[in-house]
Amino acid sequence: MSRLSHIFRELGRSLYRFPGTALGALLSLALLFLLFDLFWIAAATTEQLYTRLISQLRMEAFVAEHVIDTEIPPLQDAIAHTEGIIAIEYISREKAREVLHEMLGTDLLIGYDSANPLPRSFIIEFESDALNSEDMASVCEGLSGFPEIAEVTYSQQWLKNAEATRVIIKRFGLALGVFILLTAIISSVNNIRLMTRARTEGFQQMRLLGAGRLFLAFPFLIEGMLISGLSAAAGWLAINYGSHQISLTQIEIVYPVIEEIVIFCAAAAALGAISGYLGIRKLLR
């Protein structure tokens, strides 16, 4: 029996003697990780939805009535050079009439060809980094300073609400992550403690014979790693099974890529190892 085989034999002893405790820990952790996985998917899907919606956000700057058409190109140029703006499109009175026609299905200005009252405007598209209420408000303020611009509009309140919702989801995710981390550690620590309690005498004897702390703790580190890692993998397997049973046409659900899942399971296993050490720490003193 080498040191390594002793470690694995001790691990086997723990699982063989306390199968209920190990299974209970595995299932409760799997359930916990499943909850986290579901939230992860929900957050990723929401984030994608948010990015998609936000990318459609445009700002419209209306040209003042006194501006003559020859002044439009230099004005468009000046606006295009503003930081954060990626594209700018000029909407003439005629174009505005076409757009209105498309929207309503009928031309309301028939008979008023010489006196089109629709305003001229610029539709401004932003870089993805600038698609936030702060940057857009700053651009809006800058554009309002142009004497040739009569009014600037964009969905300011909607953007603020969307950002606030995003912040709430992020905070909730963080709180849930911390909650799950703590629960997973406490659950694993208790599980390891339960398994070691009955073996206190044996541990003391092994210590008395000169066995090092790490040598004694190793089987429990591996056990914590196994239980936690397997629980995380079981959570993802359940998600994978569920994803094949459900198909949504309205929303595209965003699943993490395999590399992220592997990293998550590895992190869960590392968490289990820490829990294993914490579980046996008292016995090693």
Place this chain on the structure above:
Amino acid sequence: MSTANVLFGWQPMADEIVADIQNVYLGAARNEGIFRNLNLTLKAGHTAIVTGGPGSGKTSLTALLTGVGFADEGLVEVFGESLRPRRIWAINRVRRMIGGVGGIFGLVPSMTVAENIAFPLVITGLSKRRRQAKLLKMLTEFSLLKKAGDYPRTLTRVEHTLVQFARASIGDQPLLIIDEPSAGLDQATTARIFEFLIKASLSGRALLLLCSDAPAHDLPNSDIYHISNGTLE
């Protein structure tokens, strides 16, 4: 090269000091006065027989020498290592060189007889071939072959003691601490154990025997001490 040298990197020379206890006070802070100016020097190839009644401090002496307990004052050196709290590596190294029987020493309940006996070799990392050869020798020497796969809970008291002796000898541990060597043993087993102890002493190992009364059997190079009022006389 002897097993002790291979396992521990330390081979006591004849008359070399194995354990040294100088001016040790223990329990004074708690007004228990377990030891008051305790002095004991144990050399390789020598045997110290410490007698004393229950509660006289025999187990505390074992605890001091194995780093389970620490002196309030004074010096405790085993194999040249000063045993003080937090010197985990030194304490573990010392413990690996001690073979213990009885008192605070017991068997690991979750391990079989063979696993218990071989454990000191497992933690020192001896090769499987040499480990198995030594294990077989011990199982044969202490008539435990048939019990190799049994767990401690199924053993008789005599078998329990024999397993501990086998474990304390498998690595030729340079220091043997035996708490009540003949407790619960029949005459024939006691005689066999003392025969083993004589051989161990003659091979250069240091022996510390802790017993209520002086043993009926003689041991070579032995000194008898009586522990009373916290000091050795």
